[in-house]
Amino acid sequence: MELLSIIVITLFILAFIGIPGFMLSLALFPKKEDLDSIERAGLSTVLGLTPVFLLYFLDKNFSMPIDSYTSSAMFFLISLVGYMGWKYKKRK
Numbered sequence: 001m002e003l004l005s006i007i008v009i010t011l012f013i014l015a016f017i018g019i020p021g022f023m024l025s026l027a028l029f030p031k032k033e034d035l036d037s038i039e040r041a042g043l044s045t046v047l048g049l050t051p052v053f054l055l056y057f058l059d060k061n062f063s064m065p066i067d068s069y070t071s072s073a074m075f076f077l078i079s080l081v082g083y084m085g086w087k088y089k090k091r092k
Contacts, residue, residue: 020075021048023082030089051078 021044028043029035035043051074058064 017048027085
């Protein structure tokens with residue numbers, strides 16, 4: 001494998017975990033003063049696994065296949081829910 005492809009795949013995986021996790025951390029703690037950057041990064045990493053856990057749950061309980069379509073849809077759905085939660089709490 002070339003070095004460039006390894007770097008691109010690594011960045012894609014980090015984005016796939018980081019974006020939904022960051023959006024969910026914003027929904028839970030909308031103010032900048034609630035968490036510092038290290039705490040938000042750690043929480044984002046843990047919450048970033050939410051789409052994976054939901055896909056596994058749906059596969060085992062409802063026989064929903066795990067493929068590129070469902071993975072992408074879950075990624076965007078979780079990110080959208082986090083963004084909408086952040087906007088709602090920010091408005092309050």
